Amino acid sequence: MTKLGVNIDHIATIRQARQAIEPDPVAAAILAELAGADGITVHLRGDRRHIQDSDVRRLRETVTTRLNLEMAANEEMVRLACALRPDQATLVPEKPDEITTEGGLDAIASRDMIATAIKEMEKVQIQVSLFIDPDQAQIDAAAKLGASMIELNTRAFSEAAFRSPDLAGEVFTEELYNVAKAAEYGNQKGMKVLAGHGLTYRNVRIIADIPEIEELNIGHSIIARSSLVGLERAVREMLRAMRH
Ligand code: PXP
Numbered sequence: 001m002t003k004l005g006v007n008i009d010h011i012a013t014i015r016q017a018r019q020a021i022e023p024d025p026v027a028a029a030i031l032a033e034l035a036g037a038d039g040i041t042v043h044l045r046g047d048r049r050h051i052q053d054s055d056v057r058r059l060r061e062t063v064t065t066r067l068n069l070e071m072a073a074n075e076e077m078v079r080l081a082c083a084l085r086p087d088q089a090t091l092v093p094e095k096p097d098e099i100t101t102e103g104g105l106d107a108i109a110s111r112d113m114i115a116t117a118i119k120e121m122e123k124v125q126i127q128v129s130l131f132i133d134p135d136q137a138q139i140d141a142a143a144k145l146g147a148s149m150i151e152l153n154t155r156a157f158s159e160a161a162f163r164s165p166d167l168a169g170e171v172f173t174e175e176l177y178n179v180a181k182a183a184e185y186g187n188q189k190g191m192k193v194l195a196g197h198g199l200t201y202r203n204v205r206i207i208a209d210i211p212e213i214e215e216l217n218i219g220h221s222i223i224a225r226s227s228l229v230g231l232e233r234a235v236r237e238m239l240r241a242m243r244h
Contacts, residue, residue, distance in 0.1 A: 007196075009043050013050040016049065038065055038066065039068055039215070040059060040068065042055065043069075043071070043092070044080065053080065056086070066088060070092050071090070072092065072093070081121055081126060089126050090129040091114060091117060092105065093131075107138050130142045132152065132153065133153045133156075134153065139185050139186050140189075149191055151195060151196055152193065156175050157203070159198065167202075176207075183210050193213050
């Protein structure tokens, strides 16, 4: 069965919007695990716009499934990861002004930096995953770097799904094919294959059905839905607090 890693960055985004203490990503992680999540993912960004170092430290003490730290492959982050000891680190490209991760890593151009990051983190038993586009040359580069895991970027697939009312059509089929083919190729190269980015309740099944993909990382869609399915209860609880 395909595993689910839940990305809880948006919980920290809400907290940081008020520089408050709630909602706490640690509480969110516990609830996600109780609901059956196979892992918890957070992205510690250079600008610390949502998740903070202290969140990762507290999550490390709390998460009982797998803690996956998304991070840039730079010296500062590698040092932090080696100290914080997540189970897994996912290397992602990071641009200061981007709204979210925009594309996969360039495992060819950034080869040396990635190689150093993998070497340092594997020394302390952190498994390293590379977030790459579903592209054969990138998969070859990841395999050459000795990565044991890759996460295929499903952004192009998700955008094609958004524009396809019946999850069909030429562009949709091509993007789905790219992910499926990349998953098969990555698997043949001996790497564990994960996928994520932009997956939703509507488009997830077709990706979850790709046999070589072992795990999906999903954030926005789950946290967005939780804010709506939880709203009625939250309003009722506030009314109760006002009146009793
Ligand atoms: N995987 C990676 C590497 C990401 O950077 C993100 C976004 O933080 C996700 C998965 C999850 O994407 P989404 O929030 O669109 O589900």
